[in-house]
Amino acid sequence: MAKKILIVDDDPDLVEAVSTILESKGYTVAAAYGGVEGLKKAKAEHPDLIVLDVMMPDKDGYAVCKELKADKKYRSIPILLLTAVVSNIPTTKYTHQMGKDTEADDYMDKPVEPGELVKRIEVLISK
Amino acid sequence: MSNLRKVLVIDDEAVIRDSCRRILASDGCEVVTAADGEEGLEAIKGDPQGLAVVLLDLKMPGMSGMQVLEAAGKFNPALLIVVITGYATVDSAVEAMKKGAYDFIAKPFTPDQLCLVVNRALEKRQLELEAEELRAEAARSLRDVATEKSKVRTIINSMSYGIVVTDREGRIVLTNPAASRMLRIESKACLEKPLSEAVGDAKLMEAVQGVVSPKKPEVTTISQEFQIGDSFIRAHTAAVKSDEAEVLGTVTVLEDMTYLLELDRMKGNFIAMVSHELRSPISAIGQNINLILDGVAGDTTEKQRHLLMRAKKRSKGLLDLIADLLEISKMEAGVTMQCKEPLQVEEVVRTVVELMEGEARTKGISLATELHHSLPPVLGDRDNLERVFTNVLSNAIKYTPAGGKVVIEVCSDGDYVKTVVKDTGIGISQEDLPRIFDKFSRIKSEKTRGIVGTGLGLFIAKGIVEAHLGSISVESEEGKGTSVTVLLPQKTG
Numbered sequence A: 001m002a003k004k005i006l007i008v009d010d011d012p013d014l015v016e017a018v019s020t021i022l023e024s025k026g027y028t029v030a031a032a033y034g035g036v037e038g039l040k041k042a043k044a045e046h047p048d049l050i051v052l053d054v055m056m057p058d059k060d061g062y063a064v065c066k067e068l069k070a071d072k073k074y075r076s077i078p079i080l081l082l083t084a085v086v087s088n089i090p091t092t093k094y095t096h097q098m099g100k101d102t103e104a105d106d107y108m109d110k111p112v113e114p115g116e117l118v119k120r121i122e123v124l125i126s127k
Numbered sequence B: 001m002s003n004l005r006k007v008l009v010i011d012d013e014a015v016i017r018d019s020c021r022r023i024l025a026s027d028g029c030e031v032v033t034a035a036d037g038e039e040g041l042e043a044i045k046g047d048p049q050g051l052a053v054v055l056l057d058l059k060m061p062g063m064s065g066m067q068v069l070e071a072a073g074k075f076n077p078a079l080l081i082v083v084i085t086g087y088a089t090v091d092s093a094v095e096a097m098k099k100g101a102y103d104f105i106a107k108p109f110t111p112d113q114l115c116l117v118v119n120r121a122l123e124k125r126q127l128e129l130e131a132e133e134l135r136a137e138a139a140r141s142l143r144d145v146a147t148e149k150s151k152v153r154t155i156i157n158s159m160s161y162g163i164v165v166t167d168r169e170g171r172i173v174l175t176n177p178a179a180s181r182m183l184r185i186e187s188k189a190c191l192e193k194p195l196s197e198a199v200g201d202a203k204l205m206e207a208v209q210g211v212v213s214p215k216k217p218e219v220t221t222i223s224q225e226f227q228i229g230d231s232f233i234r235a236h237t238a239a240v241k242s243d244e245a246e247v248l249g250t251v252t253v254l255e256d257m258t259y260l261l262e263l264d265r266m267k268g269n270f271i272a273m274v275s276h277e278l279r280s281p282i283s284a285i286g287q288n289i290n291l292i293l294d295g296v297a298g299d300t301t302e303k304q305r306h307l308l309m310r311a312k313k314r315s316k317g318l319l320d321l322i323a324d325l326l327e328i329s330k331m332e333a334g335v336t337m338q339c340k341e342p343l344q345v346e347e348v349v350r351t352v353v354e355l356m357e358g359e360a361r362t363k364g365i366s367l368a369t370e371l372h373h374s375l376p377p378v379l380g381d382r383d384n385l386e387r388v389f390t391n392v393l394s395n396a397i398k399y400t401p402a403g404g405k406v407v408i409e410v411c412s413d414g415d416y417v418k419t420v421v422k423d424t425g426i427g428i429s430q431e432d433l434p435r436i437f438d439k440f441s442r443i444k445s446e447k448t449r450g451i452v453g454t455g456l457g458l459f460i461a462k463g464i465v466e467a468h469l470g471s472i473s474v475e476s477e478e479g480k481g482t483s484v485t486v487l488l489p490q491k492t493g
Helices: A012-024 A035-045 A061-069 A092-101 A114-126 B014-026 B037-046 B065-075 B090-098 B111-158 B177-183 B202-212 B258-294 B302-332 B345-363 B382-398 B457-467
Strands: A004-008 A028-032 A049-053 A079-083 A106-109 B006-010 B030-034 B053-057 B080-085 B103-106 B162-167 B172-175 B221-228 B231-241 B247-256 B341-343 B366-371 B378-380 B405-413 B416-423 B471-477 B481-489
Touching (some): A012 A028, A035 A049, A049 A114, A061 A079, B030 B037, B037 B053, B162 B177, B177 B247, B202 B221, B231 B258, B302 B457, B341 B345, B341 B382, B378 B481, B382 B416
Parallel strands (some): A004 A028, A004 A049, A049 A079, A079 A106
8 A cells, every 4th residue: 555645834835846746656645734734634644654844834843743753643653844944054953953842753955856855755664 | 688777667756757767877777667557557568578677656646556566467477666655654665565566765765776776676687587598498408308319219210120229138128110010029018028038039039149248259240030920030139338348238120121032032933934934935936846857747858957957046045045144134133142162163164064075076176174183162152153164165165166175274373263264266356355254245257157145155154253252364366266264262261
């Protein structure tokens, strides 16, 4: 059965773009357009992986991640955070935040390179 | 002050009036006269302040002297009235004195006698006036003292800063309404109470004790922040000292920071809003370009891919610009220098070099480091210093053609730790060199046309380095290369 990936981003264009990439690789895709909806869908659909945007107006990705990772039932779902951090910014501040505030399994800067995204997702799902 | 010697003569006999006028005028008095009681009383009422002495004949037709005396006494008890008695009888004189006359003179009298009596009265009047003036002055100065005290009190009470004064034992001596509001205390109920009982904030207590008996003599003021309810208070506590430098008590100035923090939060929200609203669409554009470039959306021609690559590069440039602008707004708000710690510059540089190695390799540039060991630490903010070296190194890579070389050296230099980033790039012309640290300064030439940049990198780097009390300088020769030197002061103590 095809693995199911939940994409959570308040930007519909980004959801569509990421969906297109993943569907082209044969994944089943579910979409949520905000943190609250994302959390609901994660719990309802129990996907094999979540691609989670950090900056969302209702509930940000860090909060969603924290809540899921604190719950035994959902802790095992790998989470890949999508950030708007630009790559030439020093990464320590961000890495600090990753370490302290979230237990996300991986993160990538937006916009993502399709090949890189697929590669990372494969690694996370096969764990 | 001629009116101090103004005398009114009330007598029905013209001879007496005239002789009195003559005698007294020659003695330096201003004399007015009245021919009967009614006229006399009118004159008294007409000039209540000016008249010093009244000479009053007791026996007059119509209104008698006694009647005038009584009426005048009611009107102005301070008026000095000397009665003239024609009978030379003690009885009527005594009666007149009982009714408030100051003195009497019996007819007939000599000029000397008249002058003596009138002068005595005038002197008394003079003394009374002086005494009155002194009394008024004393009252005035007392009032002034009271006013001054209440003025200071009013000022203290009107201040937007809270004031709490304690004695040496930490008992509250004075609070103002702002302090009561901030500390949520009732100012009257708190007087004389120990601060610990009234406020119960441990930090404030500590500060008060800290300035009364300082652990180090150089401690004169303790500043701190604490929270009461949902308010954030900044408190500056200082000792109140006598002229002999003996500690008498403490004064604490309280500042309500809640509003400032709120403002800060709003600013943060604004920055986040801008960043989200600008970044998201540009990210989405970049994302779609990436998709097409990757072939996920179907095959593309080489020409299309070339054009899309350009578009991708430009949208990436926009994202960089937003990141830089956010960085500058943070820098200008002074919020970036929050966490200074002892750092090894060579380690910070190593991290950055690792990050940039990929980019250099892609461009075909060799990246070499000469990091000296066991250098003294500097006091700095790791993220910000990483940012400085990233910006400088990124420039070196950007402006060095393929096959070139970038060398980074970190070494000790006097009281400083020196970092030099040297490239074999296109260099900067002498005309452009002075503007290199300006906001949005970018060198526009044939050679830089294809390079995407924000023109903010060195501006940010300079801001950060200067906030670390260091300096940054650039040397360059066109066509040969550029060398950027960053000096950061060694951590002292």
